[in-house]
Amino acid sequence: MAYATHRNVVFSALADETRRDVFERLRSGPKSVAELARGLPVSRPAVSQHLKVLKEAGLVVDEAEGARRIYRIDPQGLGALRAWLDRFWDAALTAFKDEIEANTEEETR
């Protein structure tokens, strides 16, 4: 199902309200799952699941600290780069489609 969606992975990751809350909480600094779950109306496993999606989108990274995992916003900005690439390739493929279809119309005229 890799191609099941055309949606931007980063935007999809942030489209969920709870996930956006989790991400926003990390903007103030690194936190554990327990710290993130505190005050959110969802369970810790649910928070972990949201973190997994954010991680795959390149938005956050995690690190073991003793028995806990500490999450932080990806300091290398891979998520930002991904978002940029998503948009770049969208623009490129749209331009490609326009080119090929504009000329198809000419040929069939």
Added chain:
Amino acid sequence: MNKTITPAPVRRAVTVKASQARAFEVFTSRIGAWWPKSHHIGKVEPETLVIEPRAGGRWFERAPDGTECDLGRVLTWEPPARLVLAWQLNPKFQYQADLITEVELRFIPDGAAATRVELEHRNLDRFGEGAAAMRDRIDAPRGWPMILDAYADAAGK
């Protein structure tokens, strides 16, 4: 940073009204006609973009004065079904020979008159290896608001 980040590849797809052969042909030999002009490596807007039609070939932009700027190499050339390009550009959109990420294109027939073109830009973790330039450019204070602004734009549509 002593940890490994394994971000998912960027995956996009588009379906075009053209045969598989024509889709591959337009994508490769006519890339100069459709590649977004807003993105170029050289100092001036290139006259065209060229993908050499063979594995091991180059893909590059050519300026009006003949100057060529590489984007990378052609890794796999399997017309009309598959193409893999080495994207040897760093996050500043500058050629960097030792930074290789891969862009794979698959041209999948969708009936006789249409083709689904699937794109995968992978090995994004390599941007993170020694990419001090990226940290300089997309640091947290500027990078994250950018993403959220972009998200807001997209969501608003």
